[in-house]
Amino acid sequence: MNTCAIRVIYKYEMLRAWDTMLQxxxxxxxxxALYFVVFGSAIGSRIESVEGVPYGSFIVPGLMxxxxxxxxxxxxxxxxxxxxxTGTIYEVMSAPISFFEILVGYVGAAATKSFIIGLIILATxxxxxxxxxxxxxxxxxxxxxxxxxxxxxxxxxGLWATNFEKLQLIPMLVITPLVFLGxxxxxxxxxxxxxxxxxxxxxxxxxxxxxRWSFFEVSDVSVGLSLVMVLAFLGICLFIVWRMFKTGYRLxx
Amino acid sequence: MQPIVSITNLSxxxxxxxxxxxxxxxxxARGEILALLGPNGAGKTTLISIICxxxxxxxxxxxxxxxxIVTDYRITRSMIGLVPQELTLGAFDTVWNTLCFSRxxxxxxxxxxxxxxxxxxxxxxxxxxxxxxxxxxxMKRRVLIGKALVHEPAILFLDEPTAGVDxxxxxxxxALVRRLRETGVTIILTTHxxxxxxxxxxxxxxxxxxxxxxxxxxHALMHKLGKRQLIxxxxxxxxxxxxxxxxxALDLSADGLQLSYTYDPHNxxxxxxxxxxxxGAAGLLLKDIKTTQSTLEEIFVSLVKS
Ligand SMILES: Nc1ncnc2c1ncn2[C@@H]1O[C@H](COP(=O)(O)OP(=O)(O)OP(=O)(O)O)[C@@H](O)[C@H]1O
Ligand SMILES: [Mg+2]
Numbered sequence: 001m002n003t004c005a006i007r008v009i010y011k012y013e014m015l016r017a018w019d020t021m022l023q024x025x026x027x028x029x030x031x032x033a034l035y036f037v038v039f040g041s042a043i044g045s046r047i048e049s050v051e052g053v054p055y056g057s058f059i060v061p062g063l064m065x066x067x068x069x070x071x072x073x074x075x076x077x078x079x080x081x082x083x084x085x086t087g088t089i090y091e092v093m094s095a096p097i098s099f100f101e102i103l104v105g106y107v108g109a110a111a112t113k114s115f116i117i118g119l120i121i122l123a124t125x126x127x128x129x130x131x132x133x134x135x136x137x138x139x140x141x142x143x144x145x146x147x148x149x150x151x152x153x154x155x156x157x158g159l160w161a162t163n164f165e166k167l168q169l170i171p172m173l174v175i176t177p178l179v180f181l182g183x184x185x186x187x188x189x190x191x192x193x194x195x196x197x198x199x200x201x202x203x204x205x206x207x208x209x210x211x212r213w214s215f216f217e218v219s220d221v222s223v224g225l226s227l228v229m230v231l232a233f234l235g236i237c238l239f240i241v242w243r244m245f246k247t248g249y250r251l252x253x
Numbered sequence: 254m255q256p257i258v259s260i261t262n263l264s265x266x267x268x269x270x271x272x273x274x275x276x277x278x279x280x281x282a283r284g285e286i287l288a289l290l291g292p293n294g295a296g297k298t299t300l301i302s303i304i305c306x307x308x309x310x311x312x313x314x315x316x317x318x319x320x321x322i323v324t325d326y327r328i329t330r331s332m333i334g335l336v337p338q339e340l341t342l343g344a345f346d347t348v349w350n351t352l353c354f355s356r357x358x359x360x361x362x363x364x365x366x367x368x369x370x371x372x373x374x375x376x377x378x379x380x381x382x383x384x385x386x387x388x389x390x391x392m393k394r395r396v397l398i399g400k401a402l403v404h405e406p407a408i409l410f411l412d413e414p415t416a417g418v419d420x421x422x423x424x425x426x427x428a429l430v431r432r433l434r435e436t437g438v439t440i441i442l443t444t445h446x447x448x449x450x451x452x453x454x455x456x457x458x459x460x461x462x463x464x465x466x467x468x469x470x471x472h473a474l475m476h477k478l479g480k481r482q483l484i485x486x487x488x489x490x491x492x493x494x495x496x497x498x499x500x501x502a503l504d505l506s507a508d509g510l511q512l513s514y515t516y517d518p519h520n521x522x523x524x525x526x527x528x529x530x531x532x533g534a535a536g537l538l539l540k541d542i543k544t545t546q547s548t549l550e551e552i553f554v555s556l557v558k559s
Contacts, residue, residue: 002327008357019345087341091400094305094335095358096327252309253267 005097009105013079017113025120028067032121035063036128039185050187051218056129061212062184068118069150069179073171076110076154081161099245110151118143138214145230152237159244178204188220203233255319256280257408257439263313265299273299275463286434288450289443290553291460297443298338301410305335331359334406338413340393344386348377348396352403359404375399391422411442427453447553459553476519482545483525485512488538495535501528
């Protein structure tokens with residue numbers, strides 16, 4: 001195991017985030033604050049509470065998920081796409097590193113960044129609304145699993161993308177709608193029955209529901225099912241990425 | 254002695270369907286400098302990329318120091334340093350950091366003394382804290398060489414190292430290559446400049462259209478294919494070649510002032526003596542005599558054309 005190589009890739013990626021700190025860490029904070037002003041205060045003052053939770057607090061887990069998903073995917077996809085684009089990837093490919101080690105380095109760094117961003121958002125949210133975390137261990141568990149799973153997903157997109165447009169395509173066309181329709185800002189129970197059924201085909205619903213449960217013990221689906229769904233998605237991503245490297249997909253000609 | 258790199262029946266067909274390498278066989282000896290010559294698109298970079306693990310071979314195998322490059326990639330890759338053809342460098346890293354990164358990829362801890370020496374050898378020591386994007390093209394090229402050497406490889410691939418490099422730096426580079434060779438490093442370089450291959454290499458391989466046309470000791474190659482010409486400048490215009498000179502198959506220049514005789518300098522009997530006497534006997538007055546030797550370039554062109 002070339003742990004030294006994993007370490008330098010990880011460190012390099014983390015340094016890159018540090019150099020672009022404004023973009024990496026400050027912009028999620030600003031957008032979170034904006035969401036609170038708009039949804040939490042302006043609209044939230046009319047809604048009061050959802051399933052016994054004040055609306056401002058209710059949206060925190062969904063908001064965190066929204067930012068975590070987009071950031072994990074953006075970080076990880078860019079992290080691997082960029083060296084592919086500039087050609088510097090040759091160095092990683094000609095080094096004595098296994099695919100698994102490359103994966104751990106890049107995905108580990110992207111997941112760490114998302115994790116830090118998640119904590120920052122949580123702290124930011126604490127400024128605006130009263131927060132309680134009923135199950136901190138579950139909360140951390142969901143947080144970490146989400147960071148890893150979607151960083152992995154981003155890594156796949158970064159490998160698959162052959163241009164910048166494709167890099168943006170899936171996050172924009174698939175992820176953003178799924179997150180918005182996944183109950184970030186509302187409870188699924190608030191929808192008409194037909195839409196409720198449709199919603200359960202959205203994997204993000206399970207993610208947000210489980211995550212919200214760890215805060216307030218209210219959920220759209222059982223927390224066990226949420227966990228299974230997250231793990232299943234993680235499994236799918238791992239399988240895809242394993243296939244990709246097995247065949248040298250888009251990395252090796 | 255076992256070759257350090259052994260390439261057997263290597264073929265590569267890209268996804269586009271283009272066959273870049275065709276059943277190529279080549280052994281590279283330990284400690285030699287091998288120059289690979291070939292026109293654009295010949296397959297030089299493809300060959301190097303396969304050995305380094307950047308491109309998958311379609312068929313055939315490569316061993317490095319007896320280890321297969323696919324199954325024992327950790328061993329083989331740790332022995333190899335690669336300077337790519339393109340100037341591919343990150344923009345915002347400093348010279349020092351990018352070297353530490355490269356070394357780390359090969360599983361080695363930073364070695365301050367070695368890095369310092371390496372940067373000094375490459376005349377980059379003053380630039381160690383500069384961001385890569387602020388460097389000139391030639392400096393970037395040297396950083397790439399530094400990155401390739403930073404893990405102390407036994408084999409160094411230089412893919413067109415002198416493209417866009419000035420005369421001074423080229424000299425430095427060859428000095429470095431020779432120093433490396435003295436320490437036992439095997440060096441494989443590709444170039445379009447035949448004089449370069451002639452100057453620095455021990456052996457020369459010619460690739461065209463994915464095929465290795467030949468690979469031979471540089472001197473043997475010159476010996477085999479290197480013809481020499483004796484050019485005789487005349488004082489007065491000769492209308493035609495006198496009959497007595499016909500056995501030498503001379504060429505008369507269009508202006509009638511130059512006779513040229515092609516011969517093999519390695520023959521014990523070149524025929525020059527008799528030719529000069531016959532010219533005198535034919536009554537032609539000599540103005541000047543010179544000989545020219547065909548360069549690798551001419552050899553190369555004749556090979557690729559045929
Ligand atoms: N990724 C690729 N996909 C498809 N074809 C490729 C790819 N890379 C190279 N080729 C083709 O393979 C052939 C050999 O290319 P290669 O880069 O090995 O040539 P080369 O000898 O290094 O040329 P040059 O002197 O211009 O660097 C060319 O015809 C090229 O178009
Ligand atoms: Mg090339």
